[in-house]
Amino acid sequence: MQTQLNELLPNLMPIAQPGIFFVRGEGAYLFDDQGKQYLDWVQGWAVNCLGHSPQAVVTAISEQAATLINPSPAFYNRPSLELASLLTRHSCFDHVFFGSSGAEANEGAIKLARKWGQLNKNGAYEIITFADGFHGRTLATMSASGKAGWDRLFSPGMQGFPKATFNDLASVRRLLNLNTVAVMLEPIQGEAGVIPANADFLYGLRALCDEFGLLLIFDEVQTGCGRTGNLFAYQGYGVEPDIMTLGKGLGGGVPISALLAKQHCSCFEAGDQGGTYCGNPLVCAAGKAIIGTLLEADFIAHCRETGKQLAEGLHALSENFNLGEVRGQGMLLALELKADIGPAIVEQARENGLLLNSPRPHCLRFMPALNSGEEEIREGLELLLNAIQTVLR
Numbered sequence: 253m254q255t256q257l258n259e260l261l262p263n264l265m266p267i268a269q270p271g272i273f274f275v276r277g278e279g280a281y282l283f284d285d286q287g288k289q290y291l292d293w294v295q296g297w298a299v300n301c302l303g304h305s306p307q308a309v310v311t312a313i314s315e316q317a318a319t320l321i322n323p324s325p326a327f328y329n330r331p332s333l334e335l336a337s338l339l340t341r342h343s344c345f346d347h348v349f350f351g352s353s354g355a356e357a358n359e360g361a362i363k364l365a366r367k368w369g370q371l372n373k374n375g376a377y378e379i380i381t382f383a384d385g386f387h388g389r390t391l392a393t394m395s396a397s398g399k400a401g402w403d404r405l406f407s408p409g410m411q412g413f414p415k416a417t418f419n420d421l422a423s424v425r426r427l428l429n430l431n432t433v434a435v436m437l438e439p440i441q442g443e444a445g446v447i448p449a450n451a452d453f454l455y456g457l458r459a460l461c462d463e464f465g466l467l468l469i470f471d472e473v474q475t476g477c478g479r480t481g482n483l484f485a486y487q488g489y490g491v492e493p494d495i496m497t498l499g500k501g502l503g504g505g506v507p508i509s510a511l512l513a514k515q516h517c518s519c520f521e522a523g524d525q526g527g528t529y530c531g532n533p534l535v536c537a538a539g540k541a542i543i544g545t546l547l548e549a550d551f552i553a554h555c556r557e558t559g560k561q562l563a564e565g566l567h568a569l570s571e572n573f574n575l576g577e578v579r580g581q582g583m584l585l586a587l588e589l590k591a592d593i594g595p596a597i598v599e600q601a602r603e604n605g606l607l608l609n610s611p612r613p614h615c616l617r618f619m620p621a622l623n624s625g626e627e628e629i630r631e632g633l634e635l636l637l638n639a640i641q642t643v644l645r
């Protein structure tokens with residue numbers, strides 16, 4: 253007889269979550285300890301881009317685990333070199349540093365910008381970030397984030413992250429001074445409720461950074477790796493940042509992140525950045541399997557089609573129930589609800605066997621696996637319709 257899972261709960265520090273224990277995942281579906289099946293449109297927070305336990309990742313990490321797990325971060329290894337080469341060949345960047353979480357990659361981006369400021373701009377260190385932005389939960393990335401209340405949560409926060417208003421170029425201009433070294437943002441603000449940057453805003457930021465000799469940093473931890481219907485969101489906009497960070501989808505569920513930089517600002521020397529698990533072969537083998545799959549002919553095109561199917565379904569729901577706008581790109585979408593019924597819909601959908609996320613009480617966010625099939629999208633839309641109907645009744 254196995255221990256009841258809820259008897260083990262007091263051993264963990266608290267995380268707010270319903271009392272569900274998932275014991276197995278397969279593709280678009282999760283299964284709990286009661287055997288109930290859920291269609292998963294959260295997918296580990298836009299992490300499992302190929303769904304649960306995809307064969308490509310299972311094979312890659314099983315083979316790598318049997319071969320070499322950890323030679324130490326002080327030596328090179330083949331999977332990390334090959335993954336770095338894949339990433340630079342398919343992006344505008346020249347150098348890659350691997351970390352284990354999105355926050356760690358962003359810490360690296362902040363350090364890189366500050367070092368570049370020391371070398372090139374008389375020690376300029378201020379990085380303009382944005383209200384409602386999200387960059388992680390370390391002390392520096394919390395300060396860089398623009399989540400309400402986070403500046404005081406674990407005071408004192410870190411200095412040097414003045415906040416501008418998203419999609420408002422003038423608000424960025426107003427913050428410029430001799431200490432400014434960079435501008436950092438998500439091309440689509442994910443946690444804020446999937447708020448896409450306007451193309452003009454990003455062109456304007458690029459021009460502003462060029463005019464004043466500043467670095468443009470894109471946090472693509474959520475938008476990267478196929479999620480928006482491009483390998484990276486910047487490619488869809490046609491605006492190249494100087495530095496980009498990746499996480500989430502890059503490992504398909506395995507903890508890996510990356511900091512990418514163009515040659516002209518890639519100023520780390522050996523020892524400036526590192527970490528015990530950075531670039532270990534096990535996680536890099538997963539990353540290689542993921543990027544390799546995303547680069548297969550038609551994968552991204554299929555993902556765009558599926559995103560379109562989902563967006564059209566959401567539009568129809570919105571019209572049906574007189575809800576608000578459908579936002580986002582590719583397979584990162586949100587539905588505005590016009591009222592704070594997000595949490596109630598999430599709960600009802602879960603009852604019905606569909607996992608959803610409500611990043612703000614007035615909207616829902618959709619992050620299905622990128623390889624979802626037409627039938628799964630139809631099923632999810634049906635379950636969503638039922639949940640909305642029940643909540644609005």
Ligand SMILES: *Cc1c(COP(=O)(O)O)cnc(C)c1O
Pocket residue numbers: 352353354355356358386387388389438442443471472473474475499500
């Ligand atoms: C999730 C996320 C992060 C933080 O990533 P972790 O792996 O949780 O540290 C940073 N930036 C963005 C845009 C994210 O969505």
